[in-house]
Amino acid sequence: MTNRLILCVLLVIISPWLLAKELILLHTNDFHGHIQQEGKYAGAAKIAAFVKEIKAQHPAVLLLDAGDAISGTPVSSMFEGEPIFDVMNAMGYDVGLIGNHEFDHGYKKIERFRAIANHPLLTANALGPDGALLGDAPYLLRNLDGIRVGIIGLITETAPTLFSPTGNEGLTFLNPADRLSELVPMLRPKTDVLILLSHIGHEAELVLAEQFQDLDLIIGGHSHTLVQHPVRVGKTLVAQANHYGSHLGLIKIKVPDAGQGPLDIQGDLIAANELPDGDPATQALVSSYEAKVEDQVDIKIAVIRKNYSKIALQPILEDILAEAIGADLGYYNRTGIRDVLSEGDVTARMIWNLEPFGNTLVKLTLSGADLLILLSQEPTLHHAANAIDPERRYQLATNSFIASHATLAFGDAITAVDTGILVRDILIQQIKAKGLQ
Ligand SMILES: [Zn+2]
Structure with missing residues (x-):
């Protein structure tokens, strides 16, 4: 060629x-x-x-x-x-x-x-x-x-x-x-x-x-x-x-x-x-x-000595919610935890990033059987699921996102009382007062 x-x-x-x-x-x-x-x-x-x-x-x-x-x-x-x-x-x-x-x-x-x-x-x-x-x-x-x-x-x-x-x-x-x-x-x-x-x-x-x-x-x-x-x-x-x-x-x-x-x-x-x-x-x-939000959120509220994954945060946040209204237990859906917390200073902004939705705290009264259905929506077995008695009635502290879906699903079988208090505000107050444990 x-x-x-x-x-x-x-x-x-x-x-x-x-x-x-x-x-x-x-x-x-x-x-x-x-x-x-x-x-x-x-x-x-x-x-x-x-x-x-x-x-x-x-x-x-x-x-x-x-x-x-x-x-x-x-x-x-x-x-x-x-x-x-x-x-x-x-x-x-x-x-x-x-x-x-x-x-x-x-x-x-x-x-x-x-x-x-x-x-x-x-x-x-x-x-x-x-x-x-x-x-x-x-x-x-x-x-x-x-x-x-x-x-x-x-x-x-x-x-x-x-x-x-x-x-x-x-x-x-x-x-x-x-x-x-x-x-x-x-x-x-x-x-x-x-x-x-x-x-x-x-x-x-x-x-x-x-x-x-x-x-x-x-x-x-x-x-x-x-x-x-x-x-x-x-x-x-x-x-x-x-x-x-x-x-x-x-x-x-x-x-x-x-x-x-x-x-x-x-x-x-x-x-x-x-x-x-x-x-x-x-x-x-x-x-x-x-600049419009800095004054309200760039405030140090605690210091933590280790990293917290979403899985690690879930039971801690649930306990905070339960304690806030004296419920039997708390439920915080893992997909609703939008950020992790890293070792060092914790600011209010970090809690905003974790809970950006502005959900309120709701007390749900429901049967153990319905509670188990609710918890089964989690990606993995919920840590509290094994201890729940399907025959008993429970008072559950949760966020308004979960509560509104539960009300749609279970209707009159459950009662929901919305406290009107922001979950984020409760988390900020409690973490400020007691740190994370
Ligand atoms: Zn999406």
Whole structure:
């Protein structure tokens, strides 16, 4: 073969790559109000700085969030999630998603989030009492540098078990696979890159990837899973960027100019300490919000001599609740414990991060049999379960989230008395008075 022939053959092989355009996706999920840099969490300003850099260098970049942007820090809780969407505007989000925690202040609040956010909040399967979708749109179609991008938004069908029923009456959550069966065939011919932005959880997202091979990519959330490189399921990749802004996902998709589907998808997670210094404008906005809460939360309340995991904290928090109202025992659901405590100073802010929801303390009176059903919702056997007599009646101290779900499930078989006192305030008072034991 002559050199010229070899060159021609090589060009034929690599020409789709030479002609390829590149779409860059940056993604977060389960940010949970962590706009301020703190420990492993990057904070909004560092993420914003990186996003600005990439957007300045490339013509086709999207910043996506896969839901649960709010609830997790005092600044989110005190202002009912609103500052988070304002800060997300400064970060330059192009598209967001309604997660289960976006219902923490009642579904009507989502309208307010939509009004604040400059980016659309997607949902293709969460419906209000009137039967209308609760987001800005079920999907988004964008053309970036000639690349036709489709993004479908879906939330877990189990959402109603994850937020308080109060303020969230009459909602419907459609089956994600059913919605994809309708939307994927409709959107595939119109798109070069078809993405599912999902708040369903990594395991379930892997199953959806297997079922819907016409999706190029699933950008996931909800399970707070650290997926360092997107997992390949057949032709579909599944990504997720841990939680709380500890990482920013970066995905590069090479798309042939002819628009015959993506050639190559590569993804990685960038850890907080690998991100550049914070964007000053974003940091100024974050600081202005944080200044409104600092006086109330950056107060030392105790010192602890070891680390406490969520599993270790559960019985301690339960005892505090039980003691506060003289109940037989306490129940604090482990998924409601939103942070761990580390050796050293404990501040009120740390208790806010642990209990961001503003739940109140409720005394439930119920049979041992019903109590056992309640405790069986835990991911592992509850430490008190073996000692419970199904025949006896118990007074249980718990939070209003558990109490409202128990009332729905058991009806008149139980009585619930809401003290109206915030669980967070009780925890802060007790830990301040007695430390953690
Ligand atoms: Zn979630």
